[in-house]
Amino acid sequence: MLDSFILFIKNIILWPPVFYLLIAPGLVTILISLLLLIWAERKIAGRIQMRYGPLEISPKIGGAIQLVADLTRYMLQEIIIPRTVDTLPYLIAPIAGFIISLLPVAAIPISPIYFPSPMTNSIIVALALTTLPPILNILAAWASNNKFSLIGGARESFLIAAYELIVILSAIGAMVIYGTSDFTEAVSLQKNLWGIILNPISAIAFYVAVLMATGRFPFEIAEAEAEIVMGAYTEYSGLLYGLSMGISYTRMFVYNVIFSLLFLGGWQPFFTIGGHIFISYVLIPATVVILKALIVSLTMVFTRAIYGRLRIDQALGGAWKFWFLVAIVGLIWGSALTYLQQVI
Amino acid sequence: MGGKYVEKVVPSRNLSLLNKAKNHAEALALGAKFLVRPLRITYRYPIVKEIPDQGYRGLIVLDDNKCIGCSLCARICPASAMKMFQAGEKKLRPAVNYERCVFCGYCVDICPENALKHARTHDVVFESGESMLYIGEKFTLDPDTQILSGKVRIYRVRVDEKRGLIYEPIR
Amino acid sequence: MTDSSREFQGTSLLSEKTSEIIIDSPDQLLPLAKQLKDKGYDHVISLSAVDYPKSNELHLVIHISSYTKRDLQPKVFELRVKLKKSEPKVPSLINIWPSVEFQEREAYEMFGIVFEGHPDLRNILLDQEEFSGVHPLLKDFKIPEEDITLKLKEDVKSGTNK
């Protein structure tokens, strides 16, 4: 009985494709980091804003499980489906959006020898998969049949065009230095110097584009509460609303795992300690990567307490007129670096 | 003496990129400073409570022995919250309905015998609309004693030069 | 109270800084307003009316002042127009003082005064559709007043109800 259970764990749960999607950096890790991130966001904002932040649930640990209470409430709340919405896409959009926002992890390795699927183009596949969730956002906006939703969806579609290019250009800015589009190789090449030192310009452009992509301040434009209520999710309630709120945090975390692999050295400094191979080659590198992604995410939620919200034309103008050029400069810088390396 | 108009211009419009970066850095640094050393102005309300100073216009208490039943309080009440009722043979007494009371304190101030006074308590929870009518003996009990002898910690608020407000525990 | 026997008719207690003009017919309003505007009174502080049911009159009361002329700035000028209550019509001042736009709409809904030439004369504070027809600030519109004594139920009387 026990043997078969261990076998089950070993063969099914620890089988890379399942492990990646379900444990790390997949569902479980993402949910836990969501818990931490949202709690930290509220606490950081609270400290800066002369108040305590959440404390009512579990005051001894600083209200850390507030989100569990929130989720429970969302789950028990009635899901109101307005008569005027297009029901099927209305229901599908947030659920599919949440699942799709998890998909990129299927292409992201978090250890040197243990990956979901051996791919030579894993960076490109991961980036391609990150571009999908906004489409579901626009679907939700359209299905809601609400003017505020519609405006939110329109804003989102304007933003996609602006940030996707920056994300991809700045990722290429890093890829040309490593000369590969495989995460595992890219990380192993950052053994001595991290990507952020080799190409800081691309790193900054990538960082800002991620802010824009995931609706962090000051780019919280597509669901600007004071202007268009809740953007595409105006008509949602209950669990569907909870899921739709989770999408942007999930995306942020996934983007930041990519960021830490591309620019922050991934699981470097890599070291092995004795014991089981699983601990040395999976658990420790995974922890390092996830910690790095969490720290970057924390700096991103910190901006909520500092900035206001930009106008859509200002954000688009800034993206096309400034950050696009920065990404191009980063690409040139990366190519120049590679060229010089080869010459010397 | 008196006021005069002074024309002014908004300083530093059209900042350069460098100045903008400096302002970004300053704002981020200020946020980080507050993150490290927060300046809290809130307190944890249901666990601790604040009691206002003497002179606060809280609930109203009647001193039945002083009252002469002149009904001035009922006449000046702007919200018609205070009304007179027949408490016995030839004896009129006020009763207050907190459903309507706006705590202006006119009744307290017009009472010629000083039979009405303010308690410092303001936070009260009522179960029903009927229980908001304070009549007879109920109106003569001082709610402050109840609050001050409760389990909750009580703070007094002071204005402070550095921290804005500070909360001094009374006990 | 509303059928006041000592109804007020126009003695002034305003400070000496204030000037006042009463005109009997709404026809004289526009030329006078134009004169005042040219003199420097450039904005309207208040436009409202007072109902005098006894003499069957509505007085349109306009308070104007100046933002630009130093010597007029401290002054509040009062302009009174007597209107017949049966037919409260007056030319709109919107072309002279655009600042009256919302106040004329308010006087229209509260008193039923029709401002001829106002481009958008509809209710502003009250509901357009459910409006019953009695203009609320007219003295005909009555509000019941309360007694100062308490009507006691038996259970309340004993002082036992919690």
Add this chain to the structure above:
Amino acid sequence: MEQINNVGGFSAKKVDDKTLILFFGPQHPSSGHMRIIVKLDGDIIVESDPDIGYVHRTMEKLSETKEWIKNSVLFERLAILDAGNVTQAYIIALEKLLNVEPPPRALYLRTILSEINRISSHLYGMGIFAIMIGSSTGYMWFFGDREIMVQLAERITGSRLTHTYHIPGGVRRDVSNAFLEELEKGLNYIERRLKDYEVMFVNNPIIRSRLENVGVLSRERAIELGVTGPNLRASGVSYDVRVEEPYGAYQFVDFEVPVYKEGDALARTFQRFDEIRQSISILRQLIKSIPEGPVLNEKYLKLFTKKMKDIWDAEKRVKFPSIFANLRPPAGKAYGRVEEGRGEIFFYLESSGEAKPYRVRVVTPSFRNSILLKYLPVGERLADLPAIYGSIDYFPPEADR
């Protein structure tokens, strides 16, 4: 526009395909108790129609059914964040009718409360403005620091917001020297915090880009529309009731009234910051020079019984002479006006010699400024509608008496 069909009790109208009609409120996170019906062409507002009557409380009518002194309590509910100034305007008008004047110490106390109210009103307005452009820290800071002003006002009057402090011929309570010291501390704190606000709020490049050249109100347009208060002065018009018709203790202090030229949201923000600075300076002068003496007019002091005098000596609290329950000003009319946080509030009273007013007309600054919501947003982007709304410091319950 032709009516095409009837959906669930609402009549739908056909509009042209390019424009979108958006009901901004009354159920909207930033509309307040009102709605603005905006017509959008893409992201640009082509028409705006404010519908401000959602919290109408019929104050002008109600006041005709209440005794003179009770109306002071009614009218302070016009603008609960600025109650001291509102009741002061009403009481000034009433004092003209009754022909009484407050003694000097009462004037000083009134002005202290006015300026505390002005600071807290400006902080409130800025706080709402901050959350409308997404700066939650600005919102929390302004509201948090407003608490200090609210606490100070509570020390004077006994109530946090609904002060009901002014009575005909004076004020209801005296203050102690300990309070004046505490006030000085509070002022020092606010003055220091103003620098933080500048770094975090007005000089923050993201916030500033939302303010610059948004909702520009030219000088001519401001005069034409009869705008009032800081919005008027931010458009370059020198007009302040405190200067033009000094009331309270404003004639005993030196102060500047800032006037900005630009007339955009940024200028209006700076205008309010500068007015807070001036309020601090006024309050400091008042603390230094406040005279001793009674706080109620002789006419009413004469009516005091022995018991009432004892209470005054012990608690520095004015007991009302019983005449207050039934004030009967002689027949006549009077106006009173005061510069409150959002602009000039105007009371026009008519008395017929009865215990209740014959007619009360009140024009509030927010009502006069509400016309801006019709003309200012036209041509701006939808995202700027909350920014304009916030920058003119519009307070719906005040407009909708």
